[in-house]
Amino acid sequence: MKKLWMAVALTLGVAVAGPKGVVMDFGALDTIEALGAEASVLALPKANTPEYLAKFNTDSYASSGTMKEPDMELIREKSPDFIVISGRQGAFLEELSEIAPVINFSVEGEYLTSTKQNILAVGKAVEKEPEALEAWNLLEEKIKKAQETARASGKSAVVILHNDGKFWASNSNGYANFIHNVAGVKKADTDAQEKGLSATSAYLELKNPDLIFIVDRSAAIGQTPMDPQHFTQDEFTAVNAVKDGKVIYLTPKLWYLSGQGLQSIERQLDEVLDAL
Structure with a gap:
């Protein structure tokens, strides 16, 4: 009708x-x-x-x-x-x-x-399909440039999800996929992973990333956010990312609740590039 x-x-x-x-x-x-x-x-x-x-x-x-x-x-x-x-x-x-x-x-x-x-x-x-295609083409160019910048930096990263006081590292979940495969940042941990690993000081010292990216699920859904001093504890001081002040707290709702959109992809790329 x-x-x-x-x-x-x-x-x-x-x-x-x-x-x-x-x-x-x-x-x-x-x-x-x-x-x-x-x-x-x-x-x-x-x-x-x-x-x-x-x-x-x-x-x-x-x-x-x-x-x-x-x-x-x-x-x-x-x-x-x-x-x-x-x-x-x-x-x-x-x-x-x-x-x-x-x-x-x-x-x-x-x-x-x-x-x-x-x-x-x-x-x-x-x-608005023609406009969507035009906008995508422009965004795709920005993605390619971001990948070139990330590769040229030579820096490696570990991506960590915080949830209720626990920290899990992954090189294959959605956030890691974006940072490593879309933005082009090298993996500090190249081992195949089926699930997240506890992001202990021992693990981070072993992988020794130049960058640590954190997605705070708890903050995104209105629960108690992570302690911003967590990675400044003495047990983490041997990790390059910690020594160099490169522990990056990504915008929680942008990363955990959004993504894959014309604006969110660009905003996520900007946050990653700003860390390099």
């Missing part, structure tokens, strides 16, 4: 509002903003909004629920033309698909290939 009404309205010359959607992935949301299509957004998980998207945390936009549990009643009431989800809402895919076409903004397979497809899909949903 909605498509029929739009066709009739166009025939009669009646002004028709653009497509409207519920956007539950912050990378998708920052992509929509970058494309100048904010008016397409009906609702988002406002309680978790990253600082750089604060303009959406107002009464102009409804709350779509939490990051893990959408408000299905509200989404039905909004009658969106499209819905964007992240992996956190994957369990609701089938139910949401009964309301409107769903774009899953999660990365599947190779990062850059999947991310480009997702950005173009969102661009198409808000009728």
Whole structure:
């Protein structure tokens, strides 16, 4: 019925509002903003909004629920033309698909290939596909330059996730994949890893990275953030990154709750490059 009404309205010359959607992935949301299509957004998980998207945390936009549990009643009431989800809402895919076409903004397979497809899909949903492609091409050039800068620096890194007082190092999770494979920073630990390793002083001394990047999950979700003095303890002083003041605290919500968007990728690249 909605498509029929739009066709009739166009025939009669009646002004028709653009497509409207519920956007539950912050990378998708920052992509929509970058494309100048904010008016397409009906609702988002406002309680978790990253600082750089604060303009959406107002009464102009409804709350779509939490990051893990959408408000299905509200989404039905909004009658969106499209819905964007992240992996956190994957369990609701089938139910949401009964309301409107769903774009899953999660990365599947190779990062850059999947991310480009997702950005173009969102661009198409808000009728900005050519603009999305142009923006992606510019971003891809910045990624290539970042990789050249990282390689030229010769610096190696360890990526650590903090959660509730525990520190886990990984060279293969999503954050590490971005820093090593997208931004091009060399791995201090080149061993294959199926899961994270405890980031003890012994481990860090053994791998001796030039840089330590930290994603603070606890801070991102509103719990007690890590102790900023943790890595200044005497047991870590032999580690190059600690000696050189290169323990980098990445913006928590940007890294843990967002990513893969036109703005978030650029912001993440900037944080990595600033550390080199």
